[in-house]
Amino acid sequence: MDLFRRLKPTHLRLVAEIARRQKLQLAAEALAMSQPAASRMLADIEQETGAPLFIRHPRWMEPTPLGEAFLRHVRVILWEMESLQSEVESLNSGQMGEVRVGAVTGPAMGFLMPALQYVKEQSPRIEATIEVSPSVQLVRGLQEGRFDFIVARLPPEHDRRDLHLYPARSEDVSLLVRDSHPLAGRAEVPLEALRHYPWVVQERGSPIRRAVEDGFVAEGVEVPRNIYNSSSLLVVLALLASAEVIAPQSSEVAEILTGPELGARLVTLNVASRFTVSPYFVITNRGKQLPRAAQTVLEEVLRRI
Structure with a gap:
């Protein structure tokens, strides 16, 4: 078996696309080839490797242990090939x-x-x-x-x-609210006053959420329980516009969202405590x-x- 001599870049791309899309037809379309041609090519590859690279389920495909090992090397090879092509283009242009x-x-x-x-x-x-x-x-x-x-x-x-x-x-966390929020404009808002409002925050275990929860625990205040879980900034903005929610965001994000250029009518709360995220x-x-x-x-x- 001489894989280095027999396998071509198209073979490697096909295996990578099947793993990414989990369907042979979608992988074939991504490489602008017919499904029968992709099927024959995959069969040729598996003949060279001596064992199947994918388990064929009725509606999807998943890599075998051999396929996982094959993919680890394929991804590195493709990355290096793309890097070479990009470098040549950069040098030429x-x-x-x-x-x-x-x-x-x-x-x-x-x-x-x-x-x-x-x-x-x-x-x-x-x-x-x-x-x-x-x-x-x-x-x-x-x-x-x-x-x-x-x-x-x-x-x-x-x-x-x-x-x-x-x-x-490291990141500092700011608490965003709409400008009509009852706590907007107040000085040194205590954590106790915050926990009664709904919050929209990233999923449990995310750095910003951990920083906020740790801040409440350190002050001996019960962690807010009325939570919307979302890491989508669009969802956060929609909730801020329609409800009296509190949205913890990094200070960089908060600075942009509260700036006059966007006109989003958002402000940051002046909170007595500071929330800091790990570097x-x-x-x-x-x-x-x-x-x-x-x-x-x-x-x-x-x-x-």
């Missing part, structure tokens, strides 16, 4: 390339977006893709090669030996050279921290 960045909400709005805007002013042909997600999803995406770098917290279950962490900063990091894959465009953005992000 000067100021051109694709940058894929992931971040948690606060730093995404606080300094990642300004850094990207500055870089694109200098190099308009750089194409940037930004994904805002929880840290667990971002770290997984970085390890799978979907991001050049991320701005996130490192979950304790993840091994940092394959990652390079640039220390960034986040700028994270890259150790040992993987970034494309030139991504390196330029990374340097600008680090300059602004």
